[in-house]
Amino acid sequence: MALVNEHFLKLPNNYLFADIAKKVNAFKVMQPKAEIISLGIGDVTQPLAPVVIEAMHKAVDEMSVQASFRGYGPEQGYDFLRQAILDNDFLPRGIHLDIDEIFINDGAKSDTGNIQELIRWDNSIGVTDPIYPVYIDSNVMIGRAGVVEDGKWSNVLYMPCTAENNFTPQIPEHRVDVVYLCYPNNPTGTVISKQELRKWVNYALKNDSIIFYDAAYQAFITDPSVPHSIYEIRGARKCAIEFHSFSKTAGFTGVRCGYTVVPKELTAATIGGERIELNRLWNRRQCTKFNGTSYISQRAAEAIYTPDGKKQIQQTIDYYMQNAKLMLSTFRKLGFEVYGGENAPYIWLKTTNGNSWKFFEELLYGANVVCTPGVGFGPSGEGYVRFTAFGSHEKTQEALQRIEKWSV
Amino acid sequence: MALVNEHFLKLPNNYLFADIAKKVNAFKVMQPKAEIISLGIGDVTQPLAPVVIEAMHKAVDEMSVQASFRGYGPEQGYDFLRQAILDNDFLPRGIHLDIDEIFINDGAKSDTGNIQELIRWDNSIGVTDPIYPVYIDSNVMIGRAGVVEDGKWSNVLYMPCTAENNFTPQIPEHRVDVVYLCYPNNPTGTVISKQELRKWVNYALKNDSIIFYDAAYQAFITDPSVPHSIYEIRGARKCAIEFHSFSKTAGFTGVRCGYTVVPKELTAATIGGERIELNRLWNRRQCTKFNGTSYISQRAAEAIYTPDGKKQIQQTIDYYMQNAKLMLSTFRKLGFEVYGGENAPYIWLKTTNGNSWKFFEELLYGANVVCTPGVGFGPSGEGYVRFTAFGSHEKTQEALQRIEKWSV
Numbered sequence: 001m002a003l004v005n006e007h008f009l010k011l012p013n014n015y016l017f018a019d020i021a022k023k024v025n026a027f028k029v030m031q032p033k034a035e036i037i038s039l040g041i042g043d044v045t046q047p048l049a050p051v052v053i054e055a056m057h058k059a060v061d062e063m064s065v066q067a068s069f070r071g072y073g074p075e076q077g078y079d080f081l082r083q084a085i086l087d088n089d090f091l092p093r094g095i096h097l098d099i100d101e102i103f104i105n106d107g108a109k110s111d112t113g114n115i116q117e118l119i120r121w122d123n124s125i126g127v128t129d130p131i132y133p134v135y136i137d138s139n140v141m142i143g144r145a146g147v148v149e150d151g152k153w154s155n156v157l158y159m160p161c162t163a164e165n166n167f168t169p170q171i172p173e174h175r176v177d178v179v180y181l182c183y184p185n186n187p188t189g190t191v192i193s194k195q196e197l198r199k200w201v202n203y204a205l206k207n208d209s210i211i212f213y214d215a216a217y218q219a220f221i222t223d224p225s226v227p228h229s230i231y232e233i234r235g236a237r238k239c240a241i242e243f244h245s246f247s248k249t250a251g252f253t254g255v256r257c258g259y260t261v262v263p264k265e266l267t268a269a270t271i272g273g274e275r276i277e278l279n280r281l282w283n284r285r286q287c288t289k290f291n292g293t294s295y296i297s298q299r300a301a302e303a304i305y306t307p308d309g310k311k312q313i314q315q316t317i318d319y320y321m322q323n324a325k326l327m328l329s330t331f332r333k334l335g336f337e338v339y340g341g342e343n344a345p346y347i348w349l350k351t352t353n354g355n356s357w358k359f360f361e362e363l364l365y366g367a368n369v370v371c372t373p374g375v376g377f378g379p380s381g382e383g384y385v386r387f388t389a390f391g392s393h394e395k396t397q398e399a400l401q402r403i404e405k406w407s408v
Numbered sequence: 409m410a411l412v413n414e415h416f417l418k419l420p421n422n423y424l425f426a427d428i429a430k431k432v433n434a435f436k437v438m439q440p441k442a443e444i445i446s447l448g449i450g451d452v453t454q455p456l457a458p459v460v461i462e463a464m465h466k467a468v469d470e471m472s473v474q475a476s477f478r479g480y481g482p483e484q485g486y487d488f489l490r491q492a493i494l495d496n497d498f499l500p501r502g503i504h505l506d507i508d509e510i511f512i513n514d515g516a517k518s519d520t521g522n523i524q525e526l527i528r529w530d531n532s533i534g535v536t537d538p539i540y541p542v543y544i545d546s547n548v549m550i551g552r553a554g555v556v557e558d559g560k561w562s563n564v565l566y567m568p569c570t571a572e573n574n575f576t577p578q579i580p581e582h583r584v585d586v587v588y589l590c591y592p593n594n595p596t597g598t599v600i601s602k603q604e605l606r607k608w609v610n611y612a613l614k615n616d617s618i619i620f621y622d623a624a625y626q627a628f629i630t631d632p633s634v635p636h637s638i639y640e641i642r643g644a645r646k647c648a649i650e651f652h653s654f655s656k657t658a659g660f661t662g663v664r665c666g667y668t669v670v671p672k673e674l675t676a677a678t679i680g681g682e683r684i685e686l687n688r689l690w691n692r693r694q695c696t697k698f699n700g701t702s703y704i705s706q707r708a709a710e711a712i713y714t715p716d717g718k719k720q721i722q723q724t725i726d727y728y729m730q731n732a733k734l735m736l737s738t739f740r741k742l743g744f745e746v747y748g749g750e751n752a753p754y755i756w757l758k759t760t761n762g763n764s765w766k767f768f769e770e771l772l773y774g775a776n777v778v779c780t781p782g783v784g785f786g787p788s789g790e791g792y793v794r795f796t797a798f799g800s801h802e803k804t805q806e807a808l809q810r811i812e813k814w815s816v
Contacts, residue, residue: 001616002585003528004676004684008692015695043479053472056704057465063662064461066800071451071661106514106664106699113697117549120411137696141525142550177410208409253479254471254703256514268412276412284416287423288545289521291514294702295662296464392474 007143016133016376017041020360027364037399038370039387042186042346044251046319046392048300049312052250055303059296073292076283077104077259081298084305085259089244095231101263101279103286104301106256106293108216108245113138114289115212115241115260116178118281119268123177126157128169130187130377130384132214135180151379160380161188163350167339168192171199175207181230182214184221187377187386188348189324189340191226197233204239210268210278211240216258219249219317221343237263241278248345248390250304250313257297320345323396324389330400334407345389348374354383367402415551424541424784425449428768435772445807446778447795450594450754452659454727454800456708457720460658463711467704481700484691485512485667489706492713493667497652503639509671509687511694512709514701516624516653516666521546522697523620523649523668524586526689527676531585534565536577538595538785538792540622543588559787568788569596571758575747576600579607583615589638590622592629595785595794596756597732597748599634605641612647618676618686619648624666627657627725629751645671649686656753656798658712658721665705728753731804732797738808742815753797756782762791775810 020040028036048056062068076082082102090097105111113134116125121144127135136156139145146154157176159169167190181200183192192200204211213230221228230236245258252258262282267275303309324341331338337350349371351359356373363369363385374384391399428448436444456464470476484490490510498505513519521542524533529552535543544564547553554562565584567577575598589608591600600608612619619638626636638644653666660666670690675683711717732749739746745758757779759767764781771777771793782792799807 001583002618002676003531004678004686004689005526005528006678008526008689009678009684011692015692041480045474045477045479047474047477048471050472053468056468056471060461060464060468063456063464064458066453066455069453069455069659069662071453071659072449073662106702109699110697118413118416120413123411134696141693141696175409210410251477251479253699254477254481256699256702268410270412270414270417276417278412281412281416284419284423285549288542288549289518291517291661291664294514294664294705296468296704297702 005141007141010147011137011140016372019376020370020372023361024364024370034368036368036370037391037395037402039391039396039399040370040372042248042388042390043253044248044390046251046316048251048255049304049309049316051303051306051309051312052300055299056296059299063295070295073295073298075287075290075292076100077102077293078295078298081302084302088305090229090231093229093232095229097231097261098264101261103260103262103282104293104298105258105260105290106297107247108214108243108258109134111258111260112212112214112243114285116142116144117285118278119178119210124155124157126159126172126176126179127378128161128181128185129158129379130161130374130381131180132182132186133377135212158379161185161190162380163337163339168196171203176209178210178212179204180212180214182216184217184344185340186217187346187372187374187381189344189346190348191221191223191343194225194227194232197227197230201230201233201236201239205235208269209239210266213240213242215242216245217248217344218244219313220321220345222321223343226343231261237265239266241266246301246304249317250301251316252297252300255297255300257293257301319393320389323391323393326396327387327389327400330404334404341389347387347389349385349387351383351385356382356385359385363403363406367399367406369399369402413549415549418555419545419548424780427784428778428780431769432772432778442776444776444778445799445803445810447799447804447807448778448780450656450796450798451661452656452798454659454724456659456663457712457717457724459711459714459717459720460708463707464704467707471703478703481703481706483695483698483700484508485510485701486703486706489710492710496713498637498639501637501640503637505639505669506672509669511668511670511690512701512706513666513668513698514664514705515655516622516651517542519666519668520620520622520651522693523690524550524552525693526686527586527618532563532565534567534580534584534587535786536569536589536593537566537787538569538782538789539588540590540594541785543620566787569593569598570788571745571747576604579611584617586618586620587612588620588622590624592625592752593748594625595754595780595782595789597752597754598756599629599631599751602633602635602640605635605638609638609641609644609647613643616677617647618674621648621650623650624653625656625752626652627721628729628753630729631751634751639669645673647674649674654709654712657725658709659724660705660708663705663708665701665709727801728797731799731801734804735795735797735808738812742812749797755795755797757793757795759791759793764790764793767793771811771814775807775814777807777810
């Protein structure tokens with residue numbers, strides 16, 4: 001008799017963005033004429049850069065002729081893209097990686113979800129709280145997260161990040177096998193300094209822990225002192241896997257391309273004490289369960305590393321960051337406590353009533369603007385909401401005007 | 409201390425196609441001027457259909473303008489493609505599926521590898537032997553396959569398919585929780601009749617087993633009595649998940665798109681006896697670990713269901729099947745025992761010496777033609793080799809002429 005993987009059943013039935021959609025729909029039924037502006041889901045709105053469009057047309061044309069047709073590509077991605085990544089995202093920061101340490105994927109979500117397959121099912125995990133739900137949910141599905149007790153998973157260490165500790169998670173006093181870090185952070189929009197990140201690397205090296213470092217929003221960093229990659233820290237290659245995405249960097253949420261760095265120096269132990277290279281294991285995982293990313297998407301990603309490509313994607317990033325700036329100044333003018341938004345496309349707002357969902361509903365009914373309740377990202381998100389800067393200028397400005405009118 | 413998932417270490421270090429590449433490279437070093445023709449790896453060679461190229465250009469253009477730009481799509485795929493699949497792949501065969509039962513993916517390999525996440529880690533599995541290695545390897549990685557004993561995995565039931573039993577696997581006498589079937593079969597190129605498939609569905613219903621049915625090659629079926637989908641069999645919705653791919657159907661090995669059918673009627677039990685819908689679980693899995701397939705690839709797939717698209721992809725399928733026909737007749741003329749090739753793009757040849765790798769090397773050195781050693785697909789593949797019909801006519805003809813010269 002086929003039995004179900006019962007770990008799946010431990011997951012809560014409600015899912016953050018589905019719950020939001022439900023509440024928005026309920027509102028629409030009551031006020032069908034209201035024009036809602038969503039600053040909720042972190043999806044981009046601006047079209048792809050001209051160099052990307054051009055590269056994709058060219059790739060499509062190649063596929064129409066036998067001489068240039070491409071079938072299966074390497075599961076790890078094409079070298080033209082892996083090399084462009086090395087040359088542009090790492091070498092200029094003094095990080096020397098090998099091409100075999102870069103794995104192209106169809107977006108960071110897949111790999112941040114799948115990476116836990118490499119470690120033992122009963123390893124403990126730690127997450128900053130609030131956090132992107134995929135980290136925990138993917139561990140729940142295999143049983144690694146344990147069971148829910150008082151709204152928290154029993155085998156997960158939650159490291160609160162709130163205004164009270166200036167969004168700086170405390171390094172655990174005991175050993176945690178695997179730690180998920182995301183900087184610039186989704187959802188809080190806050191960043192980590194090199195000094196703080198160094199503490200984490202040292203912690204991992206000392207405890208033989210692994211850091212899964214999600215750098216999906218690194219392109220939004222404006223402060224030159226903020227690290228773009230954990231490999232800017234000495235020793236990180238021995239303890240960290242890093243995830244990158246073109247989704248927000250270049251508007252690829254519909255194109256699907258990103259990459260993961262698994263350094264060859266990184267090992268994990270067997271019960272018997274043998275050290276195993278995770279690079280080799282991840283390669284095996286990808287070759288078995290993945291067949292490479294669309295050739296057209298890979299050519300699209302390559303194009304953003306050309307001189308024109310860099311300029312064009314920077315323009316769009318600047319466009320979004322202008323939204324963030326306006327949001328920060330408006331919210332502050334209105335007396336709200338707000339965080340993030342300077343090196344990340346997210347604004348984290350501390351609600352006055354201390355209740356994420358209540359604020360969400362008040363804002364929806366009062367200003368017809370959708371935000372994301374912070375508690376949906378974890379217990380320490382209660383009392384906050386997230387706004388994204390990915391809207392158009394027009395919609396963002398209008399949303400802010402409505403909020404101003406509503407809050408006064 | 410982070411511990412490695414030691415199940416990965418049980419996998420053999422050698423990987424079929426890597427081993428082949430190694431041997432081919434060794435040959436090239438010795439005979440650098442020899443021109444090798446590969447009929448080994450099952451990758452397509454003909455360019456994409458004009459309708460597909462047109463649809464992709466159009467989709468790329470949409471992404472260049474804000475009004476038509478698409479960000480995140482549904483994790484389950486766009487309804488335009490799901491509906492086209494329902495209307496063309498199922499309705500004409502009298503199969504009524506719900507749109508929510510179709511999950512678009514980035515190729516069948518991902519889903520055939522990931523689907524085992526839904527079932528308990530200690531469920532037993534059965535495979536026809538020889539078989540596509542992903543089915544077993546993905547189960548090895550989570551520990552479900554057990555350990556290797558005499559070249560076989562201890563928790564896997566192997567159902568031999570050889571010339572001796574006319575490539576018809578015997579229905580197991582005891583209960584197996586999950587059975588992987590692939591028809592038309594990779595690697596043997598053989599098919600299953602409705603009558604035989606009905607036995608499997610009845611077996612699964614009786615034993616409360618689940619069938620993972622890989623139909624990736626269904627477009628190559630020419631015999632009208634051969635089933636294209638397991639859902640042509642009554643009761644299959646209660647016990648089967650089906651995998652489809654556009655990789656071979658429409659030359660999408662580099663475009664990356666396929667789909668999986670998870671009927672709502674299909675349930676698996678908890679230890680406590682509760683029945684759980686796998687459709688809901690797979691949806692949760694995909695929403696957590698997958699972010700949808702490239703919009704451009706989905707528009708490409710949609711185009712093959714237009715009247716022109718159907719004609720164009722059929723022309724390419726016919727092109728490959730002409731290769732298969734010529735291969736079958738040539739091999740038979742030369743006195744080889746060959747199977748498959750009539751409803752599938754693979755020819756399964758029984759070697760005269762009974763040794764897959766020995767034949768592989770003799771053919772490589774004697775005719776400079778690459779085939780795939782059958783033993784690489786499982787113990788019952790020993791003594792066979794696989795040829796693919798995916799080459800160009802010119803290369804295929806030349807390879808056959810060389811084989812003729814070499815074998816006489």
